Amino acid sequence: xxxxxxxxxxxxxxxxxxxxxxxxxxxxxxxxxxxxxxxxxxxxxxxxxxxxxxxxxxxxxxxxxxxxxxxxxxxxxxxxxxxxxxxxxxxxxxxxxxxxxxxxxxxxxxxxxxxxxxxxxxxxxxxxxxxxxxxxxxxxxxxxxxxxxxxxxxxxxxxxxxxxxxxxxxxxxxxxxxxxxxxxxxxxxxxxxxxxxxxxxxxxxxxxxxxxxxxxxxxxxxxxxxxxxxxxxxxxxxxxxxxxxxxxxxxxxxxxxxxxxxxxxxxxxxxxxxxxxx
Amino acid sequence: xxxxxxxxxxxxxxxxxxxxxxxxxxxxxxxxxxxxxxxxxxxxxxxxxxxxxxxxxxxxxxxxxxxxxxxxxxxxxxxxxxxxxxxxxxxxxxxxxxxxxxxxxxxxxxxxxxxxxxxxxxxxxxxxxxxxxxxxxxxxxxxxxxxxxxxxxxxxxxxxxxxxxxxxxxxxxxxxxxxxxxxxxxxxxxxxxxxxxxxxxxxxxxxxxxxxxxxxxxxxxxxxxxxxxxxxxxxxxxxxxxxxxxxxx
Numbered sequence: 001x002x003x004x005x006x007x008x009x010x011x012x013x014x015x016x017x018x019x020x021x022x023x024x025x026x027x028x029x030x031x032x033x034x035x036x037x038x039x040x041x042x043x044x045x046x047x048x049x050x051x052x053x054x055x056x057x058x059x060x061x062x063x064x065x066x067x068x069x070x071x072x073x074x075x076x077x078x079x080x081x082x083x084x085x086x087x088x089x090x091x092x093x094x095x096x097x098x099x100x101x102x103x104x105x106x107x108x109x110x111x112x113x114x115x116x117x118x119x120x121x122x123x124x125x126x127x128x129x130x131x132x133x134x135x136x137x138x139x140x141x142x143x144x145x146x147x148x149x150x151x152x153x154x155x156x157x158x159x160x161x162x163x164x165x166x167x168x169x170x171x172x173x174x175x176x177x178x179x180x181x182x183x184x185x186x187x188x189x190x191x192x193x194x195x196x197x198x199x200x201x202x203x204x205x206x207x208x209x210x211x212x213x214x215x216x217x218x219x220x221x222x223x224x225x226x227x228x229x230x231x232x233x234x235x236x237x238x239x240x241x242x243x244x245x246x247x248x249x250x251x252x253x254x255x256x257x258x259x260x261x262x263x264x265x266x267x268x269x270x271x272x273x274x275x276x277x278x
Numbered sequence: 279x280x281x282x283x284x285x286x287x288x289x290x291x292x293x294x295x296x297x298x299x300x301x302x303x304x305x306x307x308x309x310x311x312x313x314x315x316x317x318x319x320x321x322x323x324x325x326x327x328x329x330x331x332x333x334x335x336x337x338x339x340x341x342x343x344x345x346x347x348x349x350x351x352x353x354x355x356x357x358x359x360x361x362x363x364x365x366x367x368x369x370x371x372x373x374x375x376x377x378x379x380x381x382x383x384x385x386x387x388x389x390x391x392x393x394x395x396x397x398x399x400x401x402x403x404x405x406x407x408x409x410x411x412x413x414x415x416x417x418x419x420x421x422x423x424x425x426x427x428x429x430x431x432x433x434x435x436x437x438x439x440x441x442x443x444x445x446x447x448x449x450x451x452x453x454x455x456x457x458x459x460x461x462x463x464x465x466x467x468x469x470x471x472x473x474x475x476x477x478x479x480x481x482x483x484x485x486x487x488x489x490x491x492x493x494x495x496x497x498x499x500x501x502x503x504x505x506x507x508x509x510x511x512x513x514x515x516x517x518x519x520x521x522x523x524x525x526x527x
């Protein structure tokens with residue numbers, strides 16, 4: 001009897017988590033894909049590991065320390081690549097590895113065994129505590145509100161930075177804001193798929209959906225739905241097969257992405273056929 | 279009395295110590311229709327970016343309606359040479375042009391903005407393309423969309439970097455006719471490396487190759503040439519045999 005209730009709660013938490021992360025992912029992932037900053041986002045999400053290590057070191061919830069750490073790395077990567085002499089990919093390479101190294105050192109410095117470390121790296125959607133759900137909800141709200149308020153500016157810098165500067169948009173401010181949105185989404189995702197696989201859930205749903213729509217709002221909404229379905233699907237699959245949830249979700253996403261090419265091809269053929277018939 | 283829109287005084291600019299522009303003086307007046315010609319690497323794009331405040335001059339002073347470029351550039355419609363557009367970007371023609379009406383953070387687009395977009399599309403002869411995705415346009419159509427995006431803010435100056443490159447002569451002609459129509463509302467200035475692109479419609483020509491040489495309307499014999507040839511003359515500049523513009527001193 002107890003076991004059943006327990007099972008019910010963690011499954012319910014997992015499903016709520018899947019929905020919550022995919023709200024942020026659908027929005028931010030769309031911008032990552034259309035602005036082509038997937039690698040940069042990968043760098044930010046890996047650097048976040050430094051914040052996880054810091055949490056262990058200080059003895060507080062690593063997700064809490066990951067938030068400021070991740071925001072700071074997003075800010076630093078943005079400033080360095082925009083203003084500095086450093087090229088963007090070099091900045092990404094440095095932060096990517098330095099953040100992870102810092103995380104490992106922090107954990108070295110922490111006495112005793114580091115519990116759950118594996119779940120931060122590879123995710124474990126089935127062990128999400130309720131407090132983390134509240135953090136996810138709060139981060140979602142921040143992402144949704146910022147994107148609604150600054151939608152025009154984010155669109156303009158994503159489409160054409162030179163033109164957006166001329167019409168009076170402070171590009172760097174909004175670029176760094178976008179990177180910070182990426183870092184918040186990365187923190188949201190750590191519990192689900194783990195740091196190493198964050199970038200997949202940020203990019204793949206939008207990459208699938210952009211093949212079928214030319215409207216950015218439809219793209220955002222369809223990415224949210226696709227991401228949620230595939231995350232929950234991967235979750236059940238991992239449960240049945242007894243595999244790591246993060247890796248199973250990513251492989252299911254990859255499979256769906258491959259499949260979407262076939263679907264796109266078939267749709268295109270059908271269109272041609274219908275064209276010929278009329 | 280026409281107003282002065284842009285004023286450049288003694289502008290110098292260099293990239294890593296290489297002087298690109300030297301002592302440039304130029305005034306752009308209301309309703310001007312001006313071409314700035316010069317070879318590749320002559321500093322044309324640099325000059326445009328200086329006017330727009332995207333680059334800072336090493337020396338000299340730039341004013342747009344008496345204001346610094348960063349402020350005054352809101353009154354300029356700008357057409358880039360190679361806009362860094364991802365043709366797969368999920369946006370329609372209408373929304374692309376609407377971006378030109380941007381006024382500031384938290385300021386929504388109004389029905390007036392929508393009307394301005396409709397008008398700009400109509401001016402450019404692309405009203406029917408409003409809901410089309412930008413990836414589905416031909417090169418010429420895209421160029422018209424981008425000009426529409428530049429003029430939709432009803433600027434005082436339309437500043438264009440190589441607007442006629444990569445379009446055929448027929449299309450160039452219709453774009454020129456458009457310039458003539460538009461100049462009633464705004465000054466039109468463009469840079470080009472293509473001497474052949476200078477047509478009878480242009481009344482002010484400046485030549486730019488590190489230094490700027492201005493050939494004012496007094497040298498407006500471009501129009502006369504057309505009478506001589508009985509057709510729109512397009513190939514004219516400093517070359518032999520038909521010297522039209524004065525020699526640079």
